[in-house]
Amino acid sequence: MSDIDESFSGTKPVADALKFDEAALRAWMADNVGGADGDLTVRQFKGGQSNPTYRVEAGGRSYVLRRKPPGKLLPSAHAVDREYRVMKALGEAGFPVPVMHGLCEDPDVLGTAFYVMDFVEGRIFWDPMLPDVDREERAAIYDAMNATLAALHAFDPEVLGLGDYGKPDAYIPRQIARWSKQYKASETRAIASMDRLIDWLPDAAPAQDRSAIVHGDFRLDNMIFAPNEAKVVAVLDWELSTLGDPLADFTYQLMQWRTPKEIRNGFLGVDLDALNIPSEASYVAAYCRRTGRESLPKLDFYFAYNLFRLAAIVQGVYHRSTLGNASNAKAQEYGAMVEPMADYAWTFAERAGG
Template identity: 35%
Template sequence: MTVVGLDEAAVTAWITELGVGAIPPLRFERIGNGRSNLTFSVRDSGGARWVLRRPPLGTLLASAHDVVREHKILTGLQGTDVPVPKVLGLTEDPAVTDTPLLLMSYVGGIVVDDVAVGETLSVERRAKIGASLTDTLASIHAVDLESAGLNDLASHKPYAERQLKRWAGQWEKSKTREHPGVDELAARLHRSVPAQVETRLVHGDFHLSNVITSAEDGHIVAVLDWELCTLGDPLADIGALLAYWPQAGDAFAGPFMASTLEGFPSRQELAAAYFAATGRDAAALGFWHTLALWKIGIIAEGILRRVMNDPRNAGKTPPSSKLVDDIIERALAVADEAGL
């Protein structure tokens, strides 16, 4: 079966020539729930396995889904305390591909990307995964930017203002309809921007579905999907983790429901563990939680737009305008709770 988005013969030749020990023929299979950069499993005839990434199909917004940038980030993180796959190759050769391709090592383990996977884990294992999430996030925010070669990854100007400008622009370029809630949140966030006291590496999309956990003890063995990584306020990441973390009793459902299972920490417990580990001030957390939900709503709208433009970009769960509406409704509720 032909894999959409790859010239299998040309990519096979490229991987074989990298010297990673690949024995052709190679088999390619799209994996994961992601609808941003596309991820493929690569297997050779000897049983070895790798992971390949490329941007989505069709027309993309400027600066979005930059696989070359993702390569720079992962290369910089090699040898740090942040668990990431090993970078094996990058190609922009038009004889191989129409977009950049990034080859990485395969990391075995469990990705808790739906409730069914979470239900296979013990309550104790779920608790260990929750604890490892905040420890891993703290390690990301402790990266020395200079030694990792990432000090020039992005602007050092105040992050909140940059995010508000960027995602308001993304909304205008990708929206499928008008949405008063998105506009109201933008206005409320603009009025409530907190002062930035430090500039750190920010993952930009850190949540349960974007990490691989050990099959033995639940600790995180790899952090994935670095395409939104930038420099900025580290509280943005803990706000995003909470935004992607539904818990039992929430009025709003969503696509990331595994965290509602017994054993996973509550949002309050996650935040408390992060701030205890890092010693940071939690005063602005409500702002960053709200901004993260607003941004996720815009991202979901962008996915909807991409699938409308090219149905080949659809993942396992078809996007919907109702999902965007639910996320924005939850963002407004969090903004109310935070007094924004």
């Protein structure tokens, strides 16, 4: 297992700052989750930076509990109610997500809102190089991921009852405004490239040509693959999902091909042919084929935007770590990553005319 996989895979004892009343959970599950009565055990997943996530054993079955973190939170962040709603609707439409069992928005139960869903058996790959996977399977894993995102973008939100899940148009301008505000709310020191991006991005945003359900954080380690085949059995972590521009969603994942290892475990400088991981061109072509597009325009803008957004998210994780309520110990290391991300984002902005 690679160092990345070792750091994030599996569970650990619940961190003191993220403990809750297990007796209260047992009572809630007995009333709301069929067959989950009796004693339970709770452990915290190692992975995850935003909403703390726990494995719960109860009544001979395994569940996952995901909750808002305790403490003071940024406005509109950690929306577990939205995660629950979108996964429930998508699951009923046949999209690969865990079965949802219940949402509790009463903070008197565990201190913060939470939901419970099935634990899905399978493989989570934290290292995008897939070092523990046979060479022949790597291309199939990336193709399955590509097909899954294209399938998500093909849903009609109105048909799924998600027509009011967000504003369908002007997604990127709203995201720029939101993450500029969130970044400033969690800023711990001045970063010149972030300030330049905040000034430049709004007027440079391209017109949105389609609207879809967007995941918002679609990447390899936010999905579970079947134990013995390159099949996505569950897509996780829908906290940032809404209605919006599917190209923003796709190019967020495509950043993997444009970033170096030290910024995002990226593919720059990696011999992808040797690993049997698709090239950027072939990955883009597969998505375009599946979504009926001829090409993807203005990629430099999209990379600048997505790296800016990621830097703002990482700054929020780091800021929470300074307050003691981030869900992963590595969060404290994130502070040093923000400026390199922002500087790199500005190189794409310059190529796009910034």
